[in-house]
Amino acid sequence: MIPVEVREDVETLWVFHDLQHVPRPVDVGIGLGGHDLGVAVYTAELYHAGLFPQIVFTGANAPTTVDAFPQGEALGYRDRAIAEGVPAEVVLVEPAATNTSENLEYSRKLLAENEVEPSSVLLVSHPYQQRRAFATAQMVWPDIEVLCVSRPMSLDAYVRTIGDADRVIDMLVGETQRLTLYAELGFISHEEDVPADVLGAFDRLVAAGYTSRLVEDRRPIDV
Template identity: 35%
Template sequence: MNKPIYDLALTLWNYHHLNHTLRPADAILVLCSHDVRVAQRGAELFLEGWAPLLIFSGGLGVITRSMWSEPEAELFARIALEMGVPAECILIENQSSNTGENVLFTRQLLAERQPELETFIVVQKPYMERRSFATFRQVWPEKQVIVTSPQDSFEEYLNKYSHPGLSPDDVISIMVGDLQRIKDYPDKGFQIPQPIPDEVWAAYEALVRAGYNRHLISA
């Protein structure tokens, strides 16, 4: 990857990060995907005592349905168990296939739970922090949420991407697609609006022109 492309992608990476400060919560909600380090981050937060309940949400999505035969949440929960999280502290939602469903189906799963949970730490991939926050606030606005992710730099993430079938160029294309969704999804009722600085949108357009368009949605 040449430096101009790297710098454009780094602009998007930095924008997607929210840099929230962790605080204790009622539950940790892990939004599952192809990146198993998200499971590890969620388990670490539980073991550090940030919340007494660890929830994994994810069935099979666009990427993982060609990678795995079992739901993402089942695989992620097994990782947490292997790391020492007690089974009785884990809840699994294994039907969702996108971020909106992650939140909605988790909300439905918890509807009868007493006492009701009010505060959440959402754990997601680093470049999906902002979209996860915007989606959660749209689907479940009455709850308090902060978002975190595996604590990797952009360079570290590209060097350690979690599956051999997902290249650094694939990661950049996914980031480009996520920024398009941050712009377009509020009008569809999927997310709350997020401001996009001019320099971030200019980086997006340059990356699209350079061919990083494989995860864009049709207008």
């Protein structure tokens, strides 16, 4: 459970990172790798709903995912999507990306190699990753229409699926930092300022010790 003393600030970050894009038909669905198999499950749901005919799962491994996906995040996601009834032949796997920019760059290259030139894509990400994934796509892939969604659920429901409230809070804090830092470094587009209430919530959560996912050396790494 989210500790009561920080709950309001955590909710502020949770709501901020939700872009509230409404899924609609596109050319390709791209599942962004990570620790949460919910991305693969929701990508499969959207495929079955007829929102796209082609899927790319992208991601290598990180220290936080290697135990769960010893063959890589993308392969683990593919296997789960197939278990959810997605035909294997509609899934492409990009197993090398280690950050969100690479997720998109390598997915674009993989699609081109398979003679797929989309004009629109739907990114499926973790709930806390939506804003940065969208901003990264605007920088890396500016010539197509991009939407970014995650599996709809409440903060409490998501914490239950992950099983670790501190981890979720740390990730929300880390993503908030990256929005500002990566925009300053030119890694992502940044067309809007982070609101004052979000910055205040971020500062208080950092002061409370939720710092394990902060970037310290200004490299473009993901949480």
